[in-house]
Amino acid sequence: MRRVVLPEIGTFEAWRDEARALLGAGVPPEEVLWNRGAAEADLFAEALPPVRGGAVTVPKGFVDLARLVVWHRDPERFARLYALLWALGHDRRLLEDRGDPRVDRLRRMAKEVSRDRHKMTAFVRFREIGDPAATRRRFAAWFEPSHYILELAAPFFAKRFGDMDWSIFTPDLTAHFDGFEIRFAPAEARPDLPDDAAEELWRTYFRNIFNPARLKVGAMQAEMPKKYWRNLPEAPLIPELIAEAQSRAQAMAEAAPSLPPIRAERITERLRAPEAPVPVGDREALLTGLAGCRRCPLWQNATQPVAGEGPLDAALMIVGEQPGDQEDLAGRPFVG
Known part of the structure; x- marks a missing residue:
């Protein structure tokens, strides 16, 4: 039994080189034990001299898959990858078989790593x-x-x-x-990082862009799992915002006009008329078109559209993520 210990830094390159040499030398998967970092001695494994195998070629898709899977926390990831690499030597098209349990398991592991990387860049x-x-x-x-x-x-x-x-x-x-x-x-112990004055500004922004009428707790937690909350400055606000969402949405509904606004007649007339392109620079036509837009369901829970303000030839444009409840009621941006 051969034991391979991979470093904690540069793990993919080390695994690739070891797997290439083992495969070229014809060492089967069942004769290799893989470890990452300092590994305890194994009674059934020994550190043999490095093998020197010949050149091998593999599908590019396998290399892309391995670049993700090696960072998974599953202790069997290296063995699973090498077992699939060995099998590809007998069936070059195996990687295309989504029904194969070996391929399916590795693809799911790669997806989990890719998702974790995305969460890191976000949080x-x-x-x-x-x-x-x-x-x-x-x-x-x-x-x-x-x-x-x-x-x-x-x-x-x-x-x-x-x-x-x-x-x-x-x-x-x-x-x-x-x-x-x-x-x-x-790795080092968690550092004692200083408070950041900008975090209070960020919490103010987060509170004001939170729209209670569009709250979907399940979708929010799917994109921002609770495991990340303790390191996010806005996280302490979330339970309170969720608890107040229903009452705030009800207040928004009660504050909405009880009678159709005057613009409703213009919207109705526009819907009856054939559509025409909005002339460039015609702000009135732009506002009319925006008020009558029904191309997506965002209008259903809104009181009115919130258009931009300022000169059409401005050198600088500020884009908001979405109207908050105060913007929705006032019909003007950045008033919350």
């Missing part, structure tokens, strides 16, 4: 830890992913926040970026 919250007056500001964040995805997700943050130095700490690994390269280091 990491940086706090400033350096001198705000410095040429390059420095930030840090703590995040608890479901899988070992920091090495996979770090390039996104380097591209997105390339103008600042940052560190991301997780229970498994740490990443540091200095503007030129990403450096990975062993």
